[in-house]
Structure formats: C-alpha cells, structure tokens
Amino acid sequence: MSDALLAVEGLTTAFETRAGTLTAVNGVSFDICRGETLGLVGESGSGKSVTAFSIIRLVQPPGRVMAGRVVFQGRDLLSLPEDEMRQVRGAGIGFVFQEPMSALNPVMRVGEHIVEALRVHGLATRTEARARAIDLLRAARIGDAERRVDDYPHQLSGGMRQRVMIAIALACRPPLVIADEPTTALDVTVQAQILELLRDMKREFGISLLLITHDLGVVAETADRVAIMYAGRIVEQAPVRDIFRRPAHPYTRGLLASIPGGAAGSRLHAIEGTVPNLASLPPGCSFAPRCSERMPACSAAFPEATTLAPGHSVRCYLHPTPDSRLPIPDGAGT
Numbered sequence: 001m002s003d004a005l006l007a008v009e010g011l012t013t014a015f016e017t018r019a020g021t022l023t024a025v026n027g028v029s030f031d032i033c034r035g036e037t038l039g040l041v042g043e044s045g046s047g048k049s050v051t052a053f054s055i056i057r058l059v060q061p062p063g064r065v066m067a068g069r070v071v072f073q074g075r076d077l078l079s080l081p082e083d084e085m086r087q088v089r090g091a092g093i094g095f096v097f098q099e100p101m102s103a104l105n106p107v108m109r110v111g112e113h114i115v116e117a118l119r120v121h122g123l124a125t126r127t128e129a130r131a132r133a134i135d136l137l138r139a140a141r142i143g144d145a146e147r148r149v150d151d152y153p154h155q156l157s158g159g160m161r162q163r164v165m166i167a168i169a170l171a172c173r174p175p176l177v178i179a180d181e182p183t184t185a186l187d188v189t190v191q192a193q194i195l196e197l198l199r200d201m202k203r204e205f206g207i208s209l210l211l212i213t214h215d216l217g218v219v220a221e222t223a224d225r226v227a228i229m230y231a232g233r234i235v236e237q238a239p240v241r242d243i244f245r246r247p248a249h250p251y252t253r254g255l256l257a258s259i260p261g262g263a264a265g266s267r268l269h270a271i272e273g274t275v276p277n278l279a280s281l282p283p284g285c286s287f288a289p290r291c292s293e294r295m296p297a298c299s300a301a302f303p304e305a306t307t308l309a310p311g312h313s314v315r316c317y318l319h320p321t322p323d324s325r326l327p328i329p330d331g332a333g334t
C-alpha cells in the first residue's frame, strides 16, 4: 500500500534458548496508514511486545530479528545505522508502555523527562522546553500542569503517570505512537479515560497508533483495524467492524467470547488451554490443539491467508484458499 506510514513485512524474531530456537514473531506483516489506529491483539505470550521492540530495534539478546522489513516513512529501519535509528525513536516513533513507573526515572521531575526528550532531538532550548512541557501536560489533560511539571513520578497516581507517558511520547510530535498495553495496569474507569485520551491525541496530533492489548474490548472503540496474533503469527486481520461482526478465526471468536459483558448474559469464558511452547510448536496450525473446530488438515501445515472481504484476511482451514480446496487430503473431509 502506497499510503502506509509503517509497513512491516515478514518480520521474524527469535530467541536462542537452552530449549532451542524460540520464534516469538513469525513472518508478521501489517501496514499502518497515516492517521490510522491498528489494534494488535492476542493473549499474553503471543509475541506482541517482541513485535513492538523489533520495530524500534530494541530486542535484547538472546533475541534477534532474523528476517523481514520494517519500512517507516519509506526507509527500512532494520538496515538503518544506529545513530539514525536513535533519531527515529522518539522523533519518528513515540512509545507508551504498560508500566509507566519502569519507563520514568524516579529521581527526575515530570517536566525534566519531557525537556530531556525535546533536547535529545534538538527541538527546544531549556526555557522553551519547560513551557512546552507544561503545554504537553495540559494537552494530556493533566490538571494544574504548572505545578505537576515539578512533581516526581511517585507523587502521581497510575493514571496520571500514564498521561505523563503519553505527553512524553508526543513531545517530539512523532507521526507514529506505539502503545503497548497502555491501560492494562490501570483500573477500569481510568482505563476508559486513558483510551479516550489516546483517541483525542490521535485526532489533535494527527498521529497513527499501534495499540497493543490482550483485551479485544480495548480496541473496539479505539482501533480502525485489528490484527489478531497467536503464537507469533497474525491469524486474522480486518477492519474493526468485521472483527466484531464476522470474526472468522476460531481464536478470534474465543477472544470475543472472553470480553467481560460481551454477549448479553454470557458468562466470561476464556479459551481453554494456553499458548503453546514457542520452541516446540506443533506442525500445522499452532492453534489446532486448542481449537474446537480442528480438522485433520490442521495438523499438516500452517494455513495460508485467505481474503474474505476487502481488508479482511484469515489463516484457517475453515476458510480455504482457492488453491487449497482442490486436493483433499485423506480424511480431511470436504
């Protein structure tokens, strides 16, 4: 797509462990267009954070990006010199993490974090930066910003800290923000406020957003499109409406069923079983061992993507590709 701000193509990241090579991200591809929010959704351990860290090249050893391209504003980040990459982090791509406390320096005042971010990228002098920091805190709907700017992180509530993180992420006006489980550590009311803030920021600052979450409910009102990740692969991708109205992958349907208060009167039921050990994945579809609609074909090879509608693709033998329909393996049914 020519309009893509970020195009991730065949991204593969693995960890060398004693148990063998663990492929945490396995041929992941997606685009994010300007002004668009893509929700990346999957259970804990599905490879969402490793995807995010791979994009900004902060995967720590023994992890390594093995293959793929990450084209951001026309340049492949994976082949950029480290000093240019440092410019991209912050000025090109801002981040918001799950645990603001671990991203904030406890001995630095709130304002100093923003001033630091601006100065690293040469965007403001010290005095300008302070005024800009106050503006950004205000933009993040932090009341009494003139006073809060001199607070230390521990003086703030969890929700306030996340607002500060969002202000820092936006300081250099990056065109893309990656928010990795930004509301997971917060209680429900604060979660809703932070999501609303992200939506407002997207509109006001014109940013694109990669919103990572284990909770499909979080993306319902915030994302334009959704990519569902399971055991390192994207198994379904669709406009948010289609994900909720016409979920095609049994895993996506399972995630939908586990949204609290999802279907009226339905009890919360999580998908049975757990994400498989990524160092010893079963042959075929990784979800097959947990899938209630498993067929013999599922254990042979990982299904290719089928396009169901514009922008809606799925990797599941319930939706065979035109090619894979012809030779029916023994006992695979019709």
Ligand code: ADP
Pocket: 015, 017, 022, 024, 042, 043, 044, 045, 046, 047, 048, 049, 050, 051, 061, 062, 063, 278
């Ligand atoms: P998510 O963010 O979806 O919860 P992660 O991307 O953090 O999942 O992790 C995906 C998988 O990558 C984990 O299940 C784990 O097996 C593996 N992994 C992540 N970090 C490391 C590491 N430092 N060493 C070995 N394996 C790792």
Ligand code: MG
Pocket: 048, 049, 050, 180, 181
């Ligand atoms: Mg994570």
